Amino acid sequence: MPKxxxxxxxxxxxxxxxxxxxxxxxxxxxxVLRAMSAQLVGQYDPSMTAYMNETMELYxxxxxxxxxxxxxxxxxxxxxxxxxxxxxxxxxxxxLVPIFGRFGHLLREIAERAGAxxxxxxxxxxxxxxxxxxxxxxxxxxxxxxxxxxxxxxxTVAQPLDELGEICARxxxxxxxxxxxxxxxxxxxxxxxxxxxxxAGLQKCLGGPSGSAPAxxxxxxxxxxxxxxSIEAGIREAGxxxxxxxxRSNYFDLSxxxxxWGPKRLxxxxxxxxxxxxxxxxxxxxxxxxxxxxxxxHRLHGAAMLAGVQGLGLSVFGDLDHRMNxxxxxxxxxxxxxxxxxxxxxxxxxxxxxTSFGPLHGKVWRIxxxxxxxxxxxxxxxxxxxxxxxxxxxxxxxxGGGVGAAYEIxxxxxxx
Ligand SMILES: Cc1ncc(COP(=O)(O)O)c(C=O)c1O
Numbered sequence: 001m002p003k004x005x006x007x008x009x010x011x012x013x014x015x016x017x018x019x020x021x022x023x024x025x026x027x028x029x030x031x032v033l034r035a036m037s038a039q040l041v042g043q044y045d046p047s048m049t050a051y052m053n054e055t056m057e058l059y060x061x062x063x064x065x066x067x068x069x070x071x072x073x074x075x076x077x078x079x080x081x082x083x084x085x086x087x088x089x090x091x092x093x094x095x096l097v098p099i100f101g102r103f104g105h106l107l108r109e110i111a112e113r114a115g116a117x118x119x120x121x122x123x124x125x126x127x128x129x130x131x132x133x134x135x136x137x138x139x140x141x142x143x144x145x146x147x148x149x150x151x152x153x154x155x156t157v158a159q160p161l162d163e164l165g166e167i168c169a170r171x172x173x174x175x176x177x178x179x180x181x182x183x184x185x186x187x188x189x190x191x192x193x194x195x196x197x198x199x200a201g202l203q204k205c206l207g208g209p210s211g212s213a214p215a216x217x218x219x220x221x222x223x224x225x226x227x228x229x230s231i232e233a234g235i236r237e238a239g240x241x242x243x244x245x246x247x248r249s250n251y252f253d254l255s256x257x258x259x260x261w262g263p264k265r266l267x268x269x270x271x272x273x274x275x276x277x278x279x280x281x282x283x284x285x286x287x288x289x290x291x292x293x294x295x296x297x298h299r300l301h302g303a304a305m306l307a308g309v310q311g312l313g314l315s316v317f318g319d320l321d322h323r324m325n326x327x328x329x330x331x332x333x334x335x336x337x338x339x340x341x342x343x344x345x346x347x348x349x350x351x352x353x354x355t356s357f358g359p360l361h362g363k364v365w366r367i368x369x370x371x372x373x374x375x376x377x378x379x380x381x382x383x384x385x386x387x388x389x390x391x392x393x394x395x396x397x398x399x400g401g402g403v404g405a406a407y408e409i410x411x412x413x414x415x416x
Contacts, residue, residue, distance in 0.1 A: 018346075021382045022354030022368055023153040023327050024181065025203035025210055028278075029372040032208045035281035040273050044265060048273065051280060052261060058283035062183065062206075062291065063198055063216045065190035071261045072279050073213040073252070074272045077180035077201030080213025082110050083252035084176055084197045087225045088145055090245065091115030096143035096173075098122075098129050100159060101152030102357045103178060111147060114248065119143065125155045125359055126318035126329075131163040138171050145174045151182030151324040153204075154357050156317070156366060158182055158324045165194015174221060180204065184286055185298035185326035185370055196221040205298060205326055207371030208282040212275040222258065229255035235267050298325040300413055301369040301379050304406040308383040309367065311405025312390070312397045317364045326370040329356065331363065333395045338362055341389050349385040379406055 020026045041048045059070045073080045085107070089095060095116040097108045100123050111118045119141040123129060138146065146168055151158040161177060168175040176197040179188055185205035190198050199215040202208030217225065230246035230253075231237075247253040251269065259266035286294050302325040309316060309330045317329035332338040338355065342365065345351045354366035369379055383402035390397045 017350055019349075019351045019373070019378060019381065020368075021373060021378065022352050023156075023204075023366045024368060024370060026207070026368060026371045026373045028203075028209050029207040029282070029285060031285060032202075032278050032281045032372075036209075036274050036278040038274075038277050043267075043270050043273075048271070049265065051276060052271065055276060055280045055283065056261065058280060058287055059214045059216065061287040062214065062283050063190040063200075064188065064192065064291065065195075065198075065216050065218075067190070067216045067218055069222050069254075069258050069261075070214075070216040071257060072271075072276060073199070073215050073257070074211075074269065074275065075213055076210045077178070077199065077203075077213050078106070078110075079252065080180075080199030080201065080215045081107065081178055082249070083213070083254055083257070084199050084215060084217075085110045085116075085147065086114045086249045086252050087228075087247050087254035088174060088176065088197060088221060089114040089116045090228065091248070092117060093144040094119060094141055095145045095147055096121070096137055096141050097147050098134060098137065098159075100128055100155060100157065101125055101149065102154035103149045103152050103180075107147045107149065107178065111145075116145075126157060128157055128159045128319065128322045131160075131167060134164055135167045135171075138167065138173055142171075143173055145176060147176045148178075149181075150177045150179045150188065151186060151326075153181040153324075153327055153366065154360070156324055156327045156329045157319055157322045158186055160322070161195075162189075162193050168196075169194055174224065181327070182324055184291065184294050185302075185374070186324055187292075187295055190216055191218075202279055202282050203371075204368070205294070205370045205374070206282040207285065208278045212272065212279040214279060214283070217254070217258075225254045225258070231256065231259075231266070295325070298370060298374050300409070301374040301376065302326055302328065304376070304379045304409040305367060305369045305382070307409045308379065308402040308406035309386070311401035311403075312383070312387055313401060314397070317360065326374065327354075327366055327368045329360065329364040329366050332365060333390070336390065336393050336395050338365060341365070341386075341393055344389045344392065345385055348389070349381075351382055351385050353382070353386075376410060 230243035
């Protein structure tokens with residue numbers, strides 16, 4: 001076969017069986033996959049618009065908000081971030097981005113492309129900012145918007161947000177956060193914490209595939225966004241807004257997207273129907289379970305995984321007081337090649353764990369317990385397999401220590 005040429009198989013898609021225990025994506029909940037196999041309906045079929053309305057209401061429950069503008073952005077989590085930032089930022093606006101991991105850099109990058117004057121503050125990966133540090137940076141930079149990640153999967157720590165809303169309100173700053181990695185696995189309360197804009201994704205604790213970005217916007221954020229509303233020619237009607245300085249992306253123009261999800265049903269884009277079915281099912285399952293119960297499930301299985309890797313004699317990275325429930329960074333033991341261990345886990349056990357970026361590359365593995373995979377059987381299987389592979393790689397591990405320590409966490413929880 002000439003180099004670079006692809007042989008197109010006539011066989012149907014039949015991916016190998018995998019247990020995805022990395023930082024996401026994880027295995028989708030079979031109930032979400034079933035919802036996604038439902039037949040399409042027309043874009044404005046009454047059943048479709050009813051599903052859209054139901055999806056908005058379900059995600060109000062997931063984000064813990066009363067925000068009218070709670071919608072899906074079509075695309076992966078990054079699409080949600082881009083829609084929020086490009087719609088909230090007018091070129092020249094000052095934006096403060098505190099960075100404590102890879103995804104803070106992404107917020108900076110997107111804000112810069114949206115034309116913002118971006119000010120960053122950086123701290124060492126594995127640590128988080130204090131509210132006082134954020135307030136000091138706000139005083140120094142006087143931003144229109146604070147954009148900060150909640151849980152950064154690259155470092156596995158979660159930035160406490162509960163005190164930042166009050167600080168932002170006092171300084172007249174809009175408050176945006178990316179909860180892609182943390183939502184439903186860690187406590188999050190959009191309204192109680194004073195958030196103006198929040199975006200997420202399905203492929204982590206929500207238990208779905210990537211490809212839809214649930215998002216919510218406060219009335220204050222909506223006012224800023226709608227002030228730039230400009231309805232595109234072709235669907236514009238008499239009296240519709242035309243703005244000399246519209247939002248710089250058409251696809252991610254939230255002012256038009258809100259009109260698509262609202263009573264006006266503006267014909268902006270064709271909602272990704274199958275993704276909506278999946279996103280709705282993710283939220284339905286969570287609301288049915290109860291958000292507090294879902295967070296507690298992630299806490300329990302995350303604690304069992306943490307105890308398990310420590311029980312094997314491995315050490316973990318990052319400030320454990322601020323760790324996310326749903327992912328742990330495990331230091332790769334000396335003398336062991338990280339990728340070789342990951343390869344054996346995948347090839348011999350069908351288990352995927354994560355590699356890492358930036359300063360942590362080659363130093364830690366990231367192991368997730370999230371969404372559909374936040375379960376006892378997945379935790380115990382992963383720990384048993386990791387022990388076997390590490391032994392073969394010549395690492396010194398405590399025999400049975402991983403599974404044993406995890407069992408203790410489960411026994412304590414059962415006895416509590
Ligand atoms: C915190 C955070 N933000 C954004 C993203 C980007 O998500 P996506 O790949 O769905 O666009 C990720 C993905 O891991 C993430 O963990």
